[in-house]
Amino acid sequence: MKPEGVVKPDASAEPGYATQTNGERAKVQPGNNAPMWRQVGSGVTGYSSLPAPEAGNLIQPFVQYPGSRLTNAGEAWRQVRNHWLIPYGGALLLIVLGAFALFYWRMGSIKLHGQPSGRMIERFTPFERSAHWTNAIAFSILAISGLVMAFGKFFLLPVMGTVLFGWLTYFLKNAHNFAGPVFAVSLLVVIVTFVRDNLPARGDVNWLLKGGGMFSEHEVKSGRFNAGEKVVFWAGVFVLGLIVVGSGLLMDKLVPGLVYERSTMQVVHMVHSVSNLLMVAMFIGHIYLGTLGTEGAYAGMKTGYVDETWAREHHELWLDDVKAGRVPAQRSQPLPPSPTVQV
Numbered sequence: 001m002k003p004e005g006v007v008k009p010d011a012s013a014e015p016g017y018a019t020q021t022n023g024e025r026a027k028v029q030p031g032n033n034a035p036m037w038r039q040v041g042s043g044v045t046g047y048s049s050l051p052a053p054e055a056g057n058l059i060q061p062f063v064q065y066p067g068s069r070l071t072n073a074g075e076a077w078r079q080v081r082n083h084w085l086i087p088y089g090g091a092l093l094l095i096v097l098g099a100f101a102l103f104y105w106r107m108g109s110i111k112l113h114g115q116p117s118g119r120m121i122e123r124f125t126p127f128e129r130s131a132h133w134t135n136a137i138a139f140s141i142l143a144i145s146g147l148v149m150a151f152g153k154f155f156l157l158p159v160m161g162t163v164l165f166g167w168l169t170y171f172l173k174n175a176h177n178f179a180g181p182v183f184a185v186s187l188l189v190v191i192v193t194f195v196r197d198n199l200p201a202r203g204d205v206n207w208l209l210k211g212g213g214m215f216s217e218h219e220v221k222s223g224r225f226n227a228g229e230k231v232v233f234w235a236g237v238f239v240l241g242l243i244v245v246g247s248g249l250l251m252d253k254l255v256p257g258l259v260y261e262r263s264t265m266q267v268v269h270m271v272h273s274v275s276n277l278l279m280v281a282m283f284i285g286h287i288y289l290g291t292l293g294t295e296g297a298y299a300g301m302k303t304g305y306v307d308e309t310w311a312r313e314h315h316e317l318w319l320d321d322v323k324a325g326r327v328p329a330q331r332s333q334p335l336p337p338s339p340t341v342q343v
Protein backbone atom coordinates (compact mmCIF):
# COMPACT_ATOMS: atom_id res chain seq x y z
CA MET A 1 0.00 0.00 0.00
CA LYS A 2 1.33 3.46 -0.90
CA PRO A 3 1.92 5.58 2.23
CA GLU A 4 -0.61 8.35 2.53
CA GLY A 5 0.54 11.81 1.56
CA VAL A 6 3.53 10.62 -0.52
CA VAL A 7 2.96 11.36 -4.19
CA LYS A 8 5.47 9.73 -6.51
CA PRO A 9 6.11 12.10 -9.44
CA ASP A 10 5.06 10.63 -12.74
CA ALA A 11 8.07 11.19 -15.06
CA SER A 12 5.92 11.79 -18.14
CA ALA A 13 3.66 14.26 -16.36
CA GLU A 14 6.26 16.02 -14.16
CA PRO A 15 6.66 19.69 -14.97
CA GLY A 16 10.34 19.49 -15.97
CA TYR A 17 11.81 19.08 -12.48
CA ALA A 18 15.29 18.48 -13.86
CA THR A 19 15.35 21.73 -15.82
CA GLN A 20 13.48 24.03 -13.44
CA THR A 21 15.15 27.19 -12.21
CA ASN A 22 15.16 27.96 -8.52
CA GLY A 23 12.35 30.50 -8.98
CA GLU A 24 10.15 28.02 -10.88
CA ARG A 25 10.70 25.33 -8.26
CA ALA A 26 9.90 27.75 -5.44
CA LYS A 27 6.47 28.35 -6.99
CA VAL A 28 5.48 24.66 -7.04
CA GLN A 29 7.51 23.49 -4.03
CA PRO A 30 8.29 26.41 -1.73
CA GLY A 31 11.50 25.89 0.24
CA ASN A 32 12.90 23.27 -2.14
CA ASN A 33 16.11 24.70 -3.60
CA ALA A 34 17.31 21.56 -5.39
CA PRO A 35 17.93 23.44 -8.69
CA MET A 36 20.45 25.69 -6.95
CA TRP A 37 22.31 22.67 -5.55
CA ARG A 38 22.25 21.06 -8.98
CA GLN A 39 24.00 24.15 -10.37
CA VAL A 40 26.49 24.13 -7.51
CA GLY A 41 27.21 20.45 -8.12
CA SER A 42 27.73 21.00 -11.83
CA GLY A 43 30.61 23.33 -11.04
CA VAL A 44 28.96 26.70 -11.67
CA THR A 45 31.26 29.50 -10.56
CA GLY A 46 29.57 32.06 -8.36
CA TYR A 47 30.91 35.36 -7.08
CA SER A 48 33.42 35.44 -4.24
CA SER A 49 35.56 38.32 -3.02
CA LEU A 50 38.22 35.85 -1.84
CA PRO A 51 41.35 35.85 -4.05
CA ALA A 52 41.91 32.06 -3.71
CA PRO A 53 41.56 29.88 -6.83
CA GLU A 54 38.14 28.19 -7.06
CA ALA A 55 36.81 30.43 -4.26
CA GLY A 56 33.66 30.96 -6.33
CA ASN A 57 33.03 27.21 -6.55
CA LEU A 58 31.23 25.94 -3.49
CA ILE A 59 31.92 22.28 -4.26
CA GLN A 60 33.85 20.45 -6.94
CA PRO A 61 31.92 19.46 -10.06
CA PHE A 62 30.74 15.89 -10.57
CA VAL A 63 33.06 13.62 -12.50
CA GLN A 64 32.71 10.12 -13.89
CA TYR A 65 35.77 7.90 -13.61
CA PRO A 66 35.95 4.88 -15.94
CA GLY A 67 33.93 2.04 -14.46
CA SER A 68 32.42 4.07 -11.64
CA ARG A 69 29.21 5.98 -11.15
CA LEU A 70 28.86 9.75 -11.44
CA THR A 71 30.44 11.19 -8.33
CA ASN A 72 31.72 14.38 -6.83
CA ALA A 73 35.53 14.62 -7.06
CA GLY A 74 35.85 15.44 -3.36
CA GLU A 75 33.72 12.45 -2.49
CA ALA A 76 35.84 10.25 -4.80
CA TRP A 77 38.98 11.38 -2.95
CA ARG A 78 37.28 10.65 0.38
CA GLN A 79 36.37 7.16 -0.79
CA VAL A 80 39.98 6.47 -1.84
CA ARG A 81 41.26 7.73 1.51
CA ASN A 82 38.79 5.84 3.67
CA HIS A 83 38.46 2.62 1.68
CA TRP A 84 41.97 2.19 0.25
CA LEU A 85 44.66 4.21 1.98
CA ILE A 86 43.49 3.74 5.56
CA PRO A 87 42.68 -0.01 5.57
CA TYR A 88 45.49 -1.19 3.27
CA GLY A 89 48.04 1.23 4.77
CA GLY A 90 47.08 0.18 8.29
CA ALA A 91 47.27 -3.49 7.34
CA LEU A 92 50.74 -2.99 5.81
CA LEU A 93 52.10 -1.41 9.00
CA LEU A 94 50.56 -4.09 11.23
CA ILE A 95 51.97 -6.85 9.02
CA VAL A 96 55.46 -5.30 9.07
CA LEU A 97 55.34 -4.77 12.86
CA GLY A 98 54.07 -8.32 13.36
CA ALA A 99 56.76 -9.76 11.07
CA PHE A 100 59.58 -8.05 12.99
CA ALA A 101 58.05 -9.00 16.35
CA LEU A 102 57.86 -12.62 15.17
CA PHE A 103 61.42 -12.46 13.84
CA TYR A 104 62.71 -11.09 17.16
CA TRP A 105 60.75 -13.67 19.13
CA ARG A 106 62.10 -16.62 17.12
CA MET A 107 65.62 -15.41 16.25
CA GLY A 108 66.46 -12.77 18.89
CA SER A 109 69.01 -10.09 18.12
CA ILE A 110 72.17 -10.68 16.07
CA LYS A 111 74.78 -11.14 18.80
CA LEU A 112 78.53 -10.68 18.66
CA HIS A 113 80.23 -14.05 18.17
CA GLY A 114 83.67 -13.04 19.40
CA GLN A 115 84.78 -11.28 22.57
CA PRO A 116 84.89 -7.44 22.51
CA SER A 117 88.49 -6.39 21.91
CA GLY A 118 88.31 -3.14 23.84
CA ARG A 119 89.75 -1.30 20.85
CA MET A 120 87.15 1.27 19.78
CA ILE A 121 86.86 2.62 16.26
CA GLU A 122 85.07 5.79 15.30
CA ARG A 123 82.16 4.82 13.06
CA PHE A 124 80.23 8.10 12.94
CA THR A 125 81.67 11.59 13.38
CA PRO A 126 79.84 14.09 15.63
CA PHE A 127 78.58 15.85 12.49
CA GLU A 128 77.20 12.61 11.04
CA ARG A 129 75.50 11.76 14.33
CA SER A 130 73.98 15.24 14.68
CA ALA A 131 72.57 15.06 11.15
CA HIS A 132 71.25 11.54 11.73
CA TRP A 133 69.62 12.29 15.08
CA THR A 134 68.06 15.59 13.98
CA ASN A 135 66.57 13.71 11.09
CA ALA A 136 65.53 10.70 13.19
CA ILE A 137 63.83 12.85 15.85
CA ALA A 138 61.97 14.90 13.22
CA PHE A 139 61.00 11.65 11.47
CA SER A 140 59.64 10.17 14.72
CA ILE A 141 57.52 13.29 15.41
CA LEU A 142 56.22 13.23 11.84
CA ALA A 143 55.50 9.50 11.90
CA ILE A 144 53.71 9.53 15.27
CA SER A 145 51.64 12.64 14.49
CA GLY A 146 50.84 11.40 10.98
CA LEU A 147 49.77 7.97 12.22
CA VAL A 148 47.54 9.48 14.94
CA MET A 149 45.92 11.81 12.40
CA ALA A 150 45.30 8.92 10.01
CA PHE A 151 44.46 6.04 12.34
CA GLY A 152 43.86 7.68 15.74
CA LYS A 153 40.10 7.75 15.41
CA PHE A 154 40.06 3.95 15.42
CA PHE A 155 42.23 3.28 18.49
CA LEU A 156 42.51 6.55 20.47
CA LEU A 157 39.15 8.27 20.00
CA PRO A 158 37.15 5.49 21.68
CA VAL A 159 39.49 5.63 24.70
CA MET A 160 40.04 9.41 24.97
CA GLY A 161 36.72 10.86 23.89
CA THR A 162 36.18 13.64 21.36
CA VAL A 163 37.44 16.64 23.38
CA LEU A 164 40.81 15.18 24.36
CA PHE A 165 41.29 13.57 20.97
CA GLY A 166 40.45 16.89 19.30
CA TRP A 167 43.13 18.71 21.34
CA LEU A 168 45.66 15.94 20.76
CA THR A 169 45.25 15.95 16.98
CA TYR A 170 45.26 19.77 16.94
CA PHE A 171 48.59 19.72 18.83
CA LEU A 172 50.03 16.93 16.68
CA LYS A 173 49.01 18.62 13.45
CA ASN A 174 51.00 21.71 14.47
CA ALA A 175 53.92 19.54 15.62
CA HIS A 176 53.78 17.87 12.17
CA ASN A 177 53.97 21.25 10.42
CA PHE A 178 56.99 22.35 12.47
CA ALA A 179 58.87 19.03 12.25
CA GLY A 180 58.34 18.88 8.45
CA PRO A 181 60.85 21.60 7.48
CA VAL A 182 63.40 20.26 10.04
CA PHE A 183 63.06 16.84 8.45
CA ALA A 184 63.37 18.30 4.95
CA VAL A 185 66.62 20.15 5.68
CA SER A 186 68.19 17.36 7.77
CA LEU A 187 67.23 14.80 5.11
CA LEU A 188 69.26 16.70 2.53
CA VAL A 189 72.21 16.85 4.96
CA VAL A 190 71.90 13.08 5.64
CA ILE A 191 71.78 12.34 1.90
CA VAL A 192 74.86 14.44 1.15
CA THR A 193 76.73 13.10 4.20
CA PHE A 194 76.15 9.40 3.57
CA VAL A 195 75.86 9.19 -0.22
CA ARG A 196 79.53 8.38 -0.89
CA ASP A 197 79.58 5.27 1.31
CA ASN A 198 76.25 4.09 -0.14
CA LEU A 199 77.43 4.00 -3.75
CA PRO A 200 77.19 0.50 -5.26
CA ALA A 201 80.29 -1.60 -4.70
CA ARG A 202 81.59 -5.00 -5.75
CA GLY A 203 80.07 -7.62 -3.50
CA ASP A 204 76.72 -5.88 -2.99
CA VAL A 205 74.85 -8.27 -5.30
CA ASN A 206 76.45 -11.25 -3.58
CA TRP A 207 75.43 -9.79 -0.19
CA LEU A 208 71.82 -9.42 -1.35
CA LEU A 209 71.69 -12.88 -2.93
CA LYS A 210 72.87 -14.42 0.34
CA GLY A 211 70.58 -12.21 2.47
CA GLY A 212 73.71 -10.84 4.14
CA GLY A 213 74.37 -14.29 5.55
CA MET A 214 71.78 -13.61 8.23
CA PHE A 215 70.79 -17.25 8.52
CA SER A 216 74.33 -18.61 8.48
CA GLU A 217 77.15 -18.47 10.99
CA HIS A 218 78.95 -15.47 9.41
CA GLU A 219 77.75 -12.28 7.78
CA VAL A 220 78.80 -11.66 4.19
CA LYS A 221 81.72 -9.20 4.15
CA SER A 222 80.78 -5.59 3.44
CA GLY A 223 82.24 -2.11 3.35
CA ARG A 224 81.16 0.74 5.62
CA PHE A 225 77.51 0.05 4.77
CA ASN A 226 76.18 -3.28 3.57
CA ALA A 227 73.88 -3.76 0.56
CA GLY A 228 70.79 -3.93 2.78
CA GLU A 229 71.64 -0.54 4.26
CA LYS A 230 72.26 0.77 0.74
CA VAL A 231 68.77 -0.37 -0.35
CA VAL A 232 67.28 1.52 2.60
CA PHE A 233 69.41 4.54 1.72
CA TRP A 234 68.42 4.71 -1.96
CA ALA A 235 64.81 3.48 -1.79
CA GLY A 236 63.86 4.79 1.66
CA VAL A 237 65.98 7.86 2.36
CA PHE A 238 66.58 9.14 -1.17
CA VAL A 239 63.51 8.23 -3.27
CA LEU A 240 60.74 8.00 -0.66
CA GLY A 241 62.30 10.73 1.51
CA LEU A 242 62.36 13.23 -1.34
CA ILE A 243 58.80 12.34 -2.45
CA VAL A 244 57.55 12.68 1.14
CA VAL A 245 59.28 16.05 1.54
CA GLY A 246 58.21 17.32 -1.90
CA SER A 247 54.55 16.37 -1.39
CA GLY A 248 54.64 17.76 2.17
CA LEU A 249 55.91 21.13 0.93
CA LEU A 250 53.15 21.13 -1.69
CA MET A 251 50.54 20.39 0.98
CA ASP A 252 51.85 23.36 2.97
CA LYS A 253 51.60 25.43 -0.23
CA LEU A 254 55.31 26.23 0.07
CA VAL A 255 56.21 25.61 -3.57
CA PRO A 256 55.89 28.99 -5.32
CA GLY A 257 54.33 29.46 -8.72
CA LEU A 258 51.77 26.65 -8.44
CA VAL A 259 47.99 27.03 -8.55
CA TYR A 260 46.72 25.15 -5.50
CA GLU A 261 43.33 23.86 -6.61
CA ARG A 262 41.37 21.22 -4.75
CA SER A 263 42.31 18.56 -7.27
CA THR A 264 46.03 19.42 -6.83
CA MET A 265 45.71 18.94 -3.08
CA GLN A 266 43.82 15.67 -3.47
CA VAL A 267 46.49 14.14 -5.72
CA VAL A 268 49.30 15.47 -3.53
CA HIS A 269 47.60 14.10 -0.41
CA MET A 270 47.42 10.64 -1.94
CA VAL A 271 51.08 10.73 -3.05
CA HIS A 272 52.10 11.95 0.45
CA SER A 273 50.08 9.21 2.18
CA VAL A 274 51.31 6.32 0.03
CA SER A 275 54.98 7.38 0.15
CA ASN A 276 54.77 7.95 3.91
CA LEU A 277 53.23 4.57 4.60
CA LEU A 278 55.95 2.88 2.55
CA MET A 279 58.66 4.94 4.25
CA VAL A 280 57.35 4.19 7.76
CA ALA A 281 57.11 0.48 6.87
CA MET A 282 60.72 0.54 5.64
CA PHE A 283 62.00 2.48 8.65
CA ILE A 284 60.35 0.07 11.10
CA GLY A 285 62.93 -2.35 9.69
CA HIS A 286 65.77 0.22 9.91
CA ILE A 287 64.92 1.13 13.51
CA TYR A 288 64.53 -2.54 14.48
CA LEU A 289 67.93 -3.49 13.01
CA GLY A 290 69.55 -0.37 14.48
CA THR A 291 68.29 -1.08 18.02
CA LEU A 292 66.87 -4.45 19.16
CA GLY A 293 67.91 -6.39 16.06
CA THR A 294 71.71 -5.94 16.08
CA GLU A 295 73.73 -5.93 19.28
CA GLY A 296 76.11 -2.94 19.28
CA ALA A 297 74.65 -1.02 16.30
CA TYR A 298 72.79 1.54 18.41
CA ALA A 299 75.89 2.24 20.55
CA GLY A 300 77.71 3.13 17.32
CA MET A 301 75.11 5.73 16.38
CA LYS A 302 74.82 6.98 19.98
CA THR A 303 78.48 7.29 20.98
CA GLY A 304 80.09 7.30 17.54
CA TYR A 305 82.33 4.32 18.40
CA VAL A 306 82.12 0.57 17.83
CA ASP A 307 84.32 -2.21 19.08
CA GLU A 308 86.80 -3.68 16.60
CA THR A 309 85.15 -7.10 16.97
CA TRP A 310 81.79 -5.57 15.98
CA ALA A 311 83.41 -3.90 12.98
CA ARG A 312 85.03 -7.19 11.89
CA GLU A 313 81.84 -9.22 12.23
CA HIS A 314 79.54 -6.70 10.50
CA HIS A 315 81.67 -4.56 8.18
CA GLU A 316 84.97 -6.37 7.67
CA LEU A 317 85.96 -4.60 4.43
CA TRP A 318 85.43 -1.23 6.14
CA LEU A 319 87.64 -2.33 9.06
CA ASP A 320 90.35 -3.35 6.56
CA ASP A 321 90.12 0.13 5.00
CA VAL A 322 90.39 1.80 8.40
CA LYS A 323 93.41 -0.30 9.33
CA ALA A 324 95.10 0.29 5.99
CA GLY A 325 94.48 4.04 6.30
CA ARG A 326 92.35 4.08 3.13
CA VAL A 327 89.60 6.03 4.97
CA PRO A 328 90.31 9.28 6.85
CA ALA A 329 92.59 8.75 9.83
CA GLN A 330 90.30 10.38 12.38
CA ARG A 331 87.93 7.50 11.93
CA SER A 332 90.21 5.22 13.88
CA GLN A 333 90.89 5.87 17.53
CA PRO A 334 92.61 3.05 19.36
CA LEU A 335 91.69 3.03 23.05
CA PRO A 336 93.21 0.98 25.83
CA PRO A 337 91.23 -2.16 26.60
CA SER A 338 88.60 -1.49 29.20
CA PRO A 339 86.65 -3.96 31.33
CA THR A 340 83.37 -2.15 30.63
CA VAL A 341 83.35 -2.10 26.88
CA GLN A 342 80.11 -0.90 25.35
CA VAL A 343 79.19 -3.03 22.33
Ligand code: HEM
Binding pocket: 123, 132, 135, 136, 137, 139, 140, 187, 190, 194, 198, 224, 225, 229, 230, 232, 233, 236, 237, 241, 283, 286, 287, 289, 290, 291, 297, 298, 299, 300, 301
Ligand atom coordinates in the same frame (compact mmCIF):
# COMPACT_ATOMS: atom_id res chain seq x y z
C1 HEM B 1 64.09 6.98 14.33
C2 HEM B 1 64.99 6.18 14.80
C3 HEM B 1 66.25 5.75 14.13
C4 HEM B 1 67.17 4.91 14.71
C5 HEM B 1 67.07 4.28 16.09
C6 HEM B 1 68.26 4.76 13.78
C7 HEM B 1 69.39 4.01 14.03
C8 HEM B 1 70.48 3.92 13.20
C9 HEM B 1 71.70 3.20 13.49
C10 HEM B 1 71.97 2.44 14.76
C11 HEM B 1 72.52 3.34 12.43
C12 HEM B 1 73.93 2.78 12.28
C13 HEM B 1 73.96 1.51 11.46
C14 HEM B 1 75.38 1.06 11.21
O1 HEM B 1 76.25 1.31 12.04
O2 HEM B 1 75.62 0.43 10.16
C15 HEM B 1 71.83 4.16 11.46
C16 HEM B 1 72.35 4.53 10.24
C17 HEM B 1 71.71 5.34 9.34
N1 HEM B 1 70.44 5.87 9.45
FE1 HEM B 1 69.22 5.67 11.05
N2 HEM B 1 67.99 5.47 12.65
C18 HEM B 1 66.77 6.09 12.81
C19 HEM B 1 66.12 6.89 11.88
C20 HEM B 1 66.64 7.25 10.66
C21 HEM B 1 65.98 8.10 9.70
C22 HEM B 1 64.62 8.73 9.89
C23 HEM B 1 66.80 8.20 8.63
C24 HEM B 1 66.59 8.94 7.34
C25 HEM B 1 65.44 9.20 6.79
C26 HEM B 1 67.98 7.44 8.90
C27 HEM B 1 69.04 7.31 8.06
C28 HEM B 1 70.18 6.61 8.33
C29 HEM B 1 71.33 6.54 7.45
C30 HEM B 1 71.44 7.23 6.09
C31 HEM B 1 72.28 5.75 8.09
C32 HEM B 1 73.69 5.37 7.58
C33 HEM B 1 73.62 3.99 7.02
C34 HEM B 1 73.20 3.98 5.59
O3 HEM B 1 73.50 4.93 4.86
O4 HEM B 1 72.56 3.00 5.18
N3 HEM B 1 67.84 6.86 10.14
N4 HEM B 1 70.60 4.49 11.96
